[in-house]
Amino acid sequence: KAGVTQTPRYLIKTRGQQVTLSCSPISGHRSVSWYQQTPGQGLQFLFEYFSETQRNKGNFPGRFSGRQFSNSRSEMNVSTLELGDSALYLCASSADGAYGYTFGSGTRLTVV
Amino acid sequence: GESVGLHLPTLSVQEGDNSIINCAYSNSASDYFIWYKQESGKGPQFIIDIRSNMDKRQGQRVTVLLNKTVKHLSLQIAATQPGDSAVYFCAENEISDYKLSFGAGTTVTVRA
Numbered sequence: 145k146a147g148v149t150q151t152p153r154y155l156i157k158t159r160g161q162q163v164t165l166s167c168s169p170i171s172g173h174r175s176v177s178w179y180q181q182t183p184g185q186g187l188q189f190l191f192e193y194f195s196e197t198q199r200n201k202g203n204f205p206g207r208f209s210g211r212q213f214s215n216s217r218s219e220m221n222v223s224t225l226e227l228g229d230s231a232l233y234l235c236a237s238s239a240d241g242a243y244g245y246t247f248g249s250g251t252r253l254t255v256v
Numbered sequence: 257g258e259s260v261g262l263h264l265p266t267l268s269v270q271e272g273d274n275s276i277i278n279c280a281y282s283n284s285a286s287d288y289f290i291w292y293k294q295e296s297g298k299g300p301q302f303i304i305d306i307r308s309n310m311d312k313r314q315g316q317r318v319t320v321l322l323n324k325t326v327k328h329l330s331l332q333i334a335a336t337q338p339g340d341s342a343v344y345f346c347a348e349n350e351i352s353d354y355k356l357s358f359g360a361g362t363t364v365t366v367r368a
Contacts, residue, residue, distance in 0.1 A: 148299075150299075175354065177354070177355060186358055186361065187345065187347075187356075187358040189355040189356065189357070192354040192355055194354070199354045200353055200354045200355050202355070234299050234300070236356070242288065242349070242351035243288055243307075243349075245302070245349075245356060247299035247300045247302075248299050249297075250298075250299045
């Protein structure tokens, strides 16, 4: 079956702009979570959605937001981009958010 | 705070030898543990998982051991191959939190 699909793979944005990243989970998975990966901070949890409801949120500023659609696809948005937002953004899907997390290949965001 | 950490940031292994990667965790409420492998430019790839009601689980060439008494997790890779060169992360989940907490990662390099 198809894996987790993240688009786009690469993005270059300017400080102050906003960006939207997309994630399509594995078919049948209803939980989608997002993680930020940087060399300095490692992998950090952003938020998790299940059936269009956010169930948990990490310690990130309000500039980071997300949503989930009725087909389980998810988007995350970062507004007013800062240089420090440059990172690999990873999406993971799970049937229930408890077990069996599968990651996508990520979106590499570079803020200049 | 609660966190998961790996003991060594790097590990160099001779091809054909067995590898052992260690991880300590501090959240005694963790229910579920996963090992991921991440190659350059890719998202984390699931290797093996274990639930807190088990202390050992085996896969193809890999074994995960869980010692809840000392909050320790390890990944054993048998007959290490060049394709095993990657960064390995342990992650833990308190399933009611719907999020994974990751360790810092161990970079495994396989010597020919």
